[in-house]
Amino acid sequence: xxxxxxxxxxxxxxxxxxxxxVRFLNTRYTNxxxxxxxDLMARKxxxxxxxxxxxxxxxxxxxxxxLKLGRRGARTRFEWELPVTExxxxxxGDELLDDAGWEELEKExxxxxxxxxxxxxxxxLPSKIFPVPLGGGRFARLExxxxxxxxxxxxxxxxxxxx
Numbered sequence: 001x002x003x004x005x006x007x008x009x010x011x012x013x014x015x016x017x018x019x020x021x022v023r024f025l026n027t028r029y030t031n032x033x034x035x036x037x038x039d040l041m042a043r044k045x046x047x048x049x050x051x052x053x054x055x056x057x058x059x060x061x062x063x064x065x066x067l068k069l070g071r072r073g074a075r076t077r078f079e080w081e082l083p084v085t086e087x088x089x090x091x092x093g094d095e096l097l098d099d100a101g102w103e104e105l106e107k108e109x110x111x112x113x114x115x116x117x118x119x120x121x122x123x124x125l126p127s128k129i130f131p132v133p134l135g136g137g138r139f140a141r142l143e144x145x146x147x148x149x150x151x152x153x154x155x156x157x158x159x160x161x162x163x
Contacts, residue, residue: 007062008091017051018058018091026088033084034154038076049076059087081161 011018024045025036038056042049056067056078064087070076080087126146131139144152 004063005090008059008064008087011055011058011062012091015055015058017047018055020045020047021052021055022088022091025084026092034080034158036078036080036084038078081158083158083162086162 012022013019021041024041038049038052041047042052045052047055053067053076056065059065059078060067064082065078065080068074068077068079127143128146128148130142130144132142134140142156144156
């Protein structure tokens with residue numbers, strides 16, 4: 001993670017366009033999105049679409065996500081491997097999150113599933129527990145709501161990819 005952090009910071013330091021894009025991401029996104037469209041980022045930052053694509057290609061080589069060129073009417077987009085807010089925070093020089101920061105980020109990720117005003121959400125939902133073999137006879141437990149979706153699994157995958 002340290003190497004990733006260093007590369008991201010270097011990119012921002014040596015490229016005005018990268019700094020502009022990262023600062024936009026840092027102020028624009030308050031929650032974590034999975035996809036950002038190049039045309040929207042260009043409009044909002046004042047950069048050209050070509051400049052945005054160039055920065056995103058460099059971010060792709062660092063491992064931040066994947067640039068998908070628009071084909072057959074689809075828009076060119078960047079699919080994030082890591083939470084956008086965390087990428088932008090690291091790129092502008094903040095250190096990796098401490099435990100309290102991760103707890104806050106986790107609350108943000110799962111905020112849509114939490115509705116403190118709804119009594120039904122306070123009741124414990126039925127869940128499925130999956131044993132995850134770690135090796136050496138050790139297991140981790142992954143607990144998901146019984147009615148989990150592919151999107152829920154993707155959120156867990158993104159979270160685990162951070163470690």
